[in-house]
Amino acid sequence: MKRIRLGLYVGDREYGDRFTSCLMNHYREQLELHIFTEAESLWEDEADFDAVLLSDYEGPIGTKGVKVPVIYLYDQEENVDIQEEGGVYLVDKYQEVNKIVDEILKQIGEEIKNVRQNGCLQGRFQVLAVYSLAENEYQLPFAVTLSSILSEKERVLLLDLQENSGLSQLMECDNAAGMEELLVMAESGTYSKSRIVSCIGHLDRADVVYPVRNTECLCEAQNSTYQKLLQILAQEMDYSTLILNMGSRFVGFFELLGSCQEIYLMKSHGGLGQWREKEFFAEIEKHGDEDWKRRIKEIQIPLATSPMISCERLIEQWKWNEFGDSIRRMIPGVMSVG
Secondary structure (H helix, E strand, O other): OOOEEEEEEEOOHHHHHHHHHHHHHHOOOOEEEEEOOOHHHHHHOHHHOOEEEEEOOOOOOOOOOOOOOEEEEEOOOOOOOOOOOOOEEEEEOOOOHHHHHHHHHHHOOOOOEEOOOOOOOOOOOEEEEEEEOOOHHHHHHHHHHHHHHHOOOOOEEEEEOOOOOOHHHHOOOOOOOOHHHHHHHHHHOEEOHHHHHHOEEEEOOEEEEOOOOOOHHHHHOOHHHHHHHHHHHHHHOOOOEEEEEOOOOOOOHHHHHHOOOEEEEEEOOOOOHHHHHHHHHHHHHHOOOOOHHHHEEEEEOOOOOOOOOOHHHHHHHHHHOHHHHHHHHHOOOOOOOO
16 A cells, blocks of 8 residues: 655654654554655645645745645644635644544545445455463464464454453554554444554564453444454455454354354363353354354363463464464465474
8 A cells, every 4th residue: 555645844843753753653554754844845845745744833834825735733722823725724733643644644535435234255354263261361372373374375464352362562552543443443334444554563474453452342342343343354455364362252242253264262271161161162052053063173272391481482382383283284275384
């Protein structure tokens, strides 16, 4: 996707440093920033940009009318002598950065789309689920290992629906828009591709949606919202596989599970895990899922033979040892290594 070329002048250095730092940290794949210390130089190169963004600027807006959209960030308490006309747009500077980015995208013609209702997902991508009744602390490392192995041959997106899974510890995602933003778009039924892209980071070869900051929203969302989210991703993103790291049971949990082509179920080592699994299978049957036996792949996590150093190290070990080979054998078209 072509990055947006943005000419930027902010007179307030403190605000400018924080604002540009946020843009570069979270929107680098969407925006190409050209930062000016003198506004006069910006106007000389104005035609080279897709949009111009100004703040704390007292000079004239262009000499012969603006050539591209100009977004002026203003403090609502300041007296701004600028008219919102002729390609100039006033935007409140003290609001969430993602909303400012939305305004930029809107003014350069980024299309705001609606979710197509009752769209068919079949053939667009496969959806896999990872779930555990007893070994849920290993869900995330397994989901990341699975994502990494699959991404050797195809485009993979991992969505983390598990509360406090530990994903934020693996990714640099402070204040990043992520799963919460995707759920908001799905709930509203409107979205833009650039907003979707801003919610996605990278972990090894796979793409990963940044985790939620407020985990309560994962239980509050319902199956209909998650289904609309899958529809959005099918409409706009070129992924062959989505992996859902499942968490607590929200309304419609089993219906979403029923949308998955395969379910990787983590098995416990003895104890009462077998009783929990028996009840889980019985509950699946109550929901009328007659095909569940074929779709469930039982995963026996190997016992740790040495002290755990880190989640990253565990993922790397799993990926390249016998356990990784066993995962590859489960996946059609993916061969074991060695």
